[in-house]
Structures are given as C-alpha cells and as structure tokens.
Amino acid sequence: MPNKTRPASLKNISTHYCSGCGHGILHRLVAEVIDEMKLSEKTIGVAPVGCAVVAYDYWDFDVCEAAHGRALAVATGIKRCRPQNVVFTYQGDGDLVSIGLAETFHTANRGENLTCIFINNACYGMTGGQMAPTTLVGQPTATTPWGRNPKSGEGWPVKLSEILATLSGVAFAVRSTISSPREVIKTREYIKKAFSNQIENKGFSIIEVLSPCPTIWQKSPINAMKWIDEEMVKTFPLGVIKDK
Amino acid sequence: MTSSFEVNINKDKCKGCQLCIFFCPAKHLKLSSDLNKKGVKYVAKKEASKCSGCGFCFLICPDYCIEIYESENI
Numbered sequence: 001m002p003n004k005t006r007p008a009s010l011k012n013i014s015t016h017y018c019s020g021c022g023h024g025i026l027h028r029l030v031a032e033v034i035d036e037m038k039l040s041e042k043t044i045g046v047a048p049v050g051c052a053v054v055a056y057d058y059w060d061f062d063v064c065e066a067a068h069g070r071a072l073a074v075a076t077g078i079k080r081c082r083p084q085n086v087v088f089t090y091q092g093d094g095d096l097v098s099i100g101l102a103e104t105f106h107t108a109n110r111g112e113n114l115t116c117i118f119i120n121n122a123c124y125g126m127t128g129g130q131m132a133p134t135t136l137v138g139q140p141t142a143t144t145p146w147g148r149n150p151k152s153g154e155g156w157p158v159k160l161s162e163i164l165a166t167l168s169g170v171a172f173a174v175r176s177t178i179s180s181p182r183e184v185i186k187t188r189e190y191i192k193k194a195f196s197n198q199i200e201n202k203g204f205s206i207i208e209v210l211s212p213c214p215t216i217w218q219k220s221p222i223n224a225m226k227w228i229d230e231e232m233v234k235t236f237p238l239g240v241i242k243d244k
Numbered sequence: 245m246t247s248s249f250e251v252n253i254n255k256d257k258c259k260g261c262q263l264c265i266f267f268c269p270a271k272h273l274k275l276s277s278d279l280n281k282k283g284v285k286y287v288a289k290k291e292a293s294k295c296s297g298c299g300f301c302f303l304i305c306p307d308y309c310i311e312i313y314e315s316e317n318i
Contacts, residue, residue: 003312003313003314004310004311006308006311010308014257017307018259019259019260019261020259020261020263024305024306024307025303025305025306028308178304180304181298181303181304221261221263222263222266
C-alpha cells in the first residue's frame with residue numbers, strides 16, 4: 001500500500017477555507033488525479049469567483065482567474081488556442097449556475113473538450129449565505145430566512161447536471177459527494193474519468209460534487225456531512241447521469 | 245512479515261473540524277486539550293491505539309494535516 005501523503009501538485013500551505021469546508025478535499029483530489037496521470041506540466045486550470053477564488057495559490061500547476069461566471073468561456077479560449085493542454089474549470093454554484101449559466105450552457109452545448117468540476121454547496125458561501133439557484137426547498141438562507149419557498153416566487157433547485165446531460169455535446173455528467181471517505185474515493189475516480197475523456201477528445205465532462213459549507217449552514221462539520229447524506233441527496237440524487 | 249502504520253499530524257494546519265475523529269473506524273484519534281497556532285483544539289493520536297492504515301482520516305481531512313506512512317516489520 002503506498003504512503004498517503006500530500007500530492008506534489010498541492011502546495012504545502014494552509015488554506016483560507018473554514019473548518020470542515022469541502023474545497024480542501026476537492027483541491028487535493030484534483031491534484032492527486034493530475035499527479036497520477038502525469039499531467040502537471042500540461043494542465044491549465046481556471047479558477048472561479050467565490051470561496052475558491054484563490055485556488056491558484058494552492059495548486060502547483062498553471063491556473064488562471066476568470067471574471068465571475070466566465071470560467072468556461074475563458075477555458076474555451078485556452079483550449080482552442082492550446083488543444084495540446086488539459087484544461088479544466090473549478091466552479092461553485094453561484095459561478096456556474098447563476099451568473100455564468102449562459103456560458104455554462106453554451107460551452108456544454110458546443111461540446112467543448114473541457115472538464116468542469118462543479119462544487120454544489122446549495123448557497124452563496126463567500127458573500128454571506130444568500131439563496132443560490134441550488135438552494136433546497138425549505139432551506140433557510142440570508143435572503144430566505146424562513147426557507148426557500150417556490151410559492152413565493154423563489155423557484156426550485158436547479159439540477160444543472162441533468163439539464164446539461166440532455167445536450168448532445170456533453171459526454172459525461174455525474175453527481176457525487178465527499179460526505180464520507182467512500183464517497184471521496186468515488187469522486188476521485190469520476191474526476192479521473194473526466195480528465196481521461198478530455199485526453200480522448202470525447203467532449204464536455206461535468207462532475208457535480210455536493211460539498212459541505214458548515215459555516216453558512218450553521219452546522220458542525222460532521223453534521224454538515226450528515227445533512228448532505230440525509231437531505232441534499234433527496235433533491236440531488238447521486239450517480240452517473242450520462243456516460244457517452 | 246507485518247506492516248505497521250505511522251500517522252503524522254501537522255497540528256498547526258488543523259482547524260479542529262474533527263471529521264477524521266468521526267470517520268476513524270479504530271477510534272485512533274482524539275481532540276487535544278491545548279490549542280495550536282490557529283487557536284483551536286487540534287487532532288492528536290491516542291497513545292495506546294494502533295492504526296490499521298485504512299486512510300479514512302487522510303481522505304476526509306480538508307486541511308492536509310494528516311499523512312500516513314507504512315513500515316514493514318520482519
């Protein structure tokens with residue numbers, strides 16, 4: 001059994017994330033997959049606006065920053081100019097599903113040969129916990145303190161992976177979580193498959209990861225993980241949605 | 245030939261989320277009684293327990309505090 005140590009593509013520094021935040025786990029998984037596939041010299045990541053805005057400070061490979069929601073548009077430009085590189089975006093629900101939905105939808109529809117890692121924590125974490133498109137029905141947020149109510153015009157949670165899976169350009173759409181070590185291992189395999197798809201020119205791959213935000217959810221890190229398993233998966237069922 | 249596992253914990257990176265303590269099947273980990281540089285109670289090893297090397301703590305730690313090394317005992 002190999003030693004379990006920090007991957008080389010992850011810098012040896014402490015992150016700014018809150019205690020129990022899922023971003024740290026996902027940063028490590030991305031770095032592990034890139035190291036395992038020996039892609040660190042040819043990978044270009046695109047960081048979002050949101051809590052992960054300084055992801056480039058933590059990864060030890062090339063990462064650029066995009067305007068809010070435009071990571072997939074920037075990634076399209078990079079990939080078209082440099083098709084020999086492996087290009088991925090790392091975006092939250094505010095970035096990918098809200099302000100950047102037009103870019104997300106049309107990048108997927110064009111079948112751009114990209115990998116998109118979508119971190120879904122059902123809220124706007126960085127700005128103070130406002131309602132996001134992915135907020136669950138009944139979930140209290142800063143802007144829906146009595147819980148999201150579709151009958152008050154607040155809408156229903158957007159199931160982006162299912163929507164994108166209907167597009168012909170999408171090769172791989174999957175929803176997973178990091179709520180337990182078992183799920184972390186599965187998520188790692190999905191990320192690996194999404195990078196493999198890009199190398200094989202299969203088209204657009206999206207991995208949606210249900211991730212905890214204990215600070216905004218006002219739960220302990222352990223209870224946040226339990227809430228994903230008990231509540232979030234009812235709205236956002238796990239598993240492979242499309243594998244072309 | 246048997247293997248033993250050494251868990252290395254970087255206490256000053258720990259933010260005290262306790263996910264590793266919750267998921268460790270052997271209950272090998274505990275929360276310290278003192279504070280680290282971040283001002284939180286950090287995760288520490290229990291003195292008399294033996295790590296089986298499953299790696300659950302490494303997998304779930306969001307702050308890269310934990311590393312596990314295997315050594316072979318002949």
